[in-house]
Amino acid sequence: MHFYSLLSSLILSVLLLYISDSESLKTLKNLAVKHGGSISIPCVYDEKYKSNRKYWCRGYYWSLCKIVANTNTSGRTSVTDHPTQNMFTVELKSLQDSDSGYYWCAVEISGGSDDGDYVYLTVSSDPAVLVINSSVSGQEGGRVSVQCLCSAGYKNKQKKWCRFKDWSCFTVWKTSTSQNSAVLVSDDEKGSVSVEMSGLQKSDAGWYWFSAGDVGVTVHLTVTERPSNSTAVTENKETTAAELNGNTGLIWVLLAVGLGLLLTLATIITWMLRKKCYGNQTETRARVSSTAVHTTITTESPVIYSAVISENKKLSQAVRDDGVIYSSVVAE
Structure with a gap:
């Protein structure tokens, strides 16, 4: 029994050399992603690793994993460090079923063993x-x-x-x-x-x-x-100013149209009044021209007699006892 106990302890010690479960570096242990898709994997590290180089490697055993990408590399697999957050992210693109397996978030330690934590990634059509x-x-x-x-x-x-x-x-x-x-x-x-x-x-x-x-x-x-309140107020002021400008423009247009209508109406009224006045003058001239005045002057007598004859009127004569002939115009 003692032999088996020692053997178990030895096996456990060996496994610990190959599989790391760091407290200074942590990530998720089991992730799933759809075939052809992409995924970003955050790896959180301790403050002491802020300036260390970070990398991503693949393999079941920590000591034998193969480096896939380093900090600030680009491509289908990229590693980006975020020192202010004590975190680096690994982005994997266009994943295929063959990409399934064990991976490691890792930190390079100068003069000592690197530190890392593993994650198992499963790529399938039905994750x-x-x-x-x-x-x-x-x-x-x-x-x-x-x-x-x-x-x-x-x-x-x-x-x-x-x-x-x-x-x-x-x-x-x-x-x-x-x-x-x-x-x-x-x-x-x-x-x-x-x-x-x-x-x-x-x-x-x-x-x-x-x-x-x-x-x-x-x-x-x-x-x-x-958005801050001042920004919102400014936006409201700008909107109000724009609306006022738009309304002012509309008012000017309406005023111009109204003034044009008033001028047109005044012109029409003036034309009608002038036409009416011209018609009255024409009618008066016609009446005057239709009347003929005939004057007969008799020199044999000191009395001058005149007779006015209108085409539309009849002359009625009256003889007085004194021999003088008087005329009167009777309108029909």
Whole structure:
């Protein structure tokens, strides 16, 4: 029995040399991604590794893993360091089934053994879990929703929504209203899980993961600033000024149209009055021209007699006793 105990201890020691489970470097242990898709994997490291070179390698054994990409390399696999967040991310693109396997988030240590933590990646056409959108954005004070799907074999597994910043998790139907936003995880028990975060704050931005059982998928959240009141007031003033300018222009157009109508009406009235006046003058001239005046002057007598004869009037004569002839015009 003592022999077997020593053998077990030896085997365990050897395994520890090949498999690292670092506390100074952490990542998820089991991730799933759809065939042909992409995934970003956050690797959180200790403050002491801030200036160390980071890399991503593949292999079952830590001591034998093959380096795939280093910090700031690009291509189908890229490694990007975020020193202010004590984190580096590994982005894998256009993944195929053959890309499934063990990988390592690793930190190079000068003069000593490198540090690393492993993750197993499964690439398939029907992954255990996936999200509709692995990158979401919301405004400060607003809300975001993440739709997660589970395959048939994981519908009854425990669902969790967790964040890398402090490794805190929220389970189904549990709402948290702590310093950060309220989080509600809803499961329809048919393979669809909705994660809703409301009352967003700037501190909520960062990396999260959704998991069903022991398989997870990563999500990145961006929180934008809410417009300040001064900005909103300025925008309202600009809008009001624009509206006033538009109304002023309309008023000038209406005034111009109204003035044009008044001038047109005045012209018409003046023309009608002139026409009427001209017609009266013509009628008067016609009446005068239709009357003929004949004057007979008799020189034999000191009395001068005149007779006015109108074409439209009849002359009636009256003889007085004194022999003088008087005429009177009688209008019909």
